[in-house]
Amino acid sequence: MQTLPLMAEHRLVIVKDPQLIAHKDSREALFDALVRALTGLVEQTETVLVVTAANADSRLRWVKAFKGTAAKVECAPPKSAEAAIPFIETEAKSQGVTLEAGVARELAARVGPHLLVLRGEIAKAALMAGDRQSISLDHVRAGTADLSERFLWDLTDPICAGQAGAAITQLSRLFASGYAPEAVLGGLAGHFRKLACVRGGGTISAGPYQLRKLNTQAARHSQRSLRTCLERIHRTDASLKGIGQASKHMSRESTVESLVLELSI
Numbered sequence: 001m002q003t004l005p006l007m008a009e010h011r012l013v014i015v016k017d018p019q020l021i022a023h024k025d026s027r028e029a030l031f032d033a034l035v036r037a038l039t040g041l042v043e044q045t046e047t048v049l050v051v052t053a054a055n056a057d058s059r060l061r062w063v064k065a066f067k068g069t070a071a072k073v074e075c076a077p078p079k080s081a082e083a084a085i086p087f088i089e090t091e092a093k094s095q096g097v098t099l100e101a102g103v104a105r106e107l108a109a110r111v112g113p114h115l116l117v118l119r120g121e122i123a124k125a126a127l128m129a130g131d132r133q134s135i136s137l138d139h140v141r142a143g144t145a146d147l148s149e150r151f152l153w154d155l156t157d158p159i160c161a162g163q164a165g166a167a168i169t170q171l172s173r174l175f176a177s178g179y180a181p182e183a184v185l186g187g188l189a190g191h192f193r194k195l196a197c198v199r200g201g202g203t204i205s206a207g208p209y210q211l212r213k214l215n216t217q218a219a220r221h222s223q224r225s226l227r228t229c230l231e232r233i234h235r236t237d238a239s240l241k242g243i244g245q246a247s248k249h250m251s252r253e254s255t256v257e258s259l260v261l262e263l264s265i
Contacts, residue, residue: 015051018062034062038070078113091119097126098134106140114186152187153213155260160195160217164264171260181252182240185259189233192263196226232262 018034021027034051041047049070056063066072078084088104107125111118121144125135128143155174158166174184194204198211199218206214221229236259240252250258 010045011047013047013049015049017053018051019053019055019057019060031060031062035065038065077115081108081112084108084111084113084115084118087115088118088122092122092135095122095126097122097129100134100136102137103135103140106137107144110140110144111183112187112190114183117180117183117186120180152191155184156188156191156217157213159260159263160220162220162264164261167260167264168257171257175253181256184256185233185236185240188259188263189230189237192226192229192233195221196223196230199223199226229263232259 015030015034018027018030021030037049041049051062051066058064078087085104085108088107089099092099092104103125107118107121111121121140122135124143125139128139129135155167155170158164158170171184175181194206194214195218197204198214199221200223204211204214218226236255239250239255
């Protein structure tokens with residue numbers, strides 16, 4: 001990073017997930033190199049250093065070194081339907097479509113904070129609206145499946161009770177009603193994160209009925225088993241994205257079916 005860029009005004013250096021380096025000595029050496037690099041880069045403009053990390057631990061010295069001398073961009077996805085509304089409005093503009101009043105909120109309520117699904121639903125509603133027409137509430141209600149948290153209880157109750165047959169039956173009904181595998185997976189991921197939070201003594205924002213249901217379901221799991229469930233959900237997410245060998249041999253629906261069976265054991 002100390003040499004001049006070749007045939008360009010700037011050099012772009014990208015370091016991906018330095019925390020994931022398995023060997024401790026190599027990881028620590030890279031951390032030291034990042035700290036030294038930041039000190040030197042402050043004095044020049046030829047090199048642009050970008051470090052990406054899924055979970056940047058703010059206690060690590062290389063993360064602390066970025067404070068004050070560099071820009072930190074948080075890319076965490078929205079955690080609630082309400083928080084997804086700005087994304088819906090921005091995405092609609094990028095797709096060149098206009099949303100009538102209340103449409104963004106309705107989409108958020110029906111789909112939740114699942115960004116890829118929301119992007120597809122906006123495109124689908126735009127096709128229904130036709131050229132040069134705004135997306136209305138009628139378009140959303142007619143063409144968008146309700147993927148909100150309401151559908152989860154009918155699926156997670158048999159899962160948490162260990163009733164694999166009932167869980168698969170409910171999952172089949174969801175698929176038949178138009179629920180996308182990605183949306184079901186996103187709902188399960190958010191739900192099991194809540195269960196882990198409740199089981200660990202944390203607090204979440206929910207109504208009395210939801211809290212009772214979450215506490216009942218969480219009580220059927222240990223913290224270790226919930227961690228295993230979340231690992232299985234993460235593995236399924238990777239498979240749906242085409243990562244891993246299993247993704248090459250199973251349909252998206254079968255992949256989520258397999259997950260539901262594992263979660264029901």
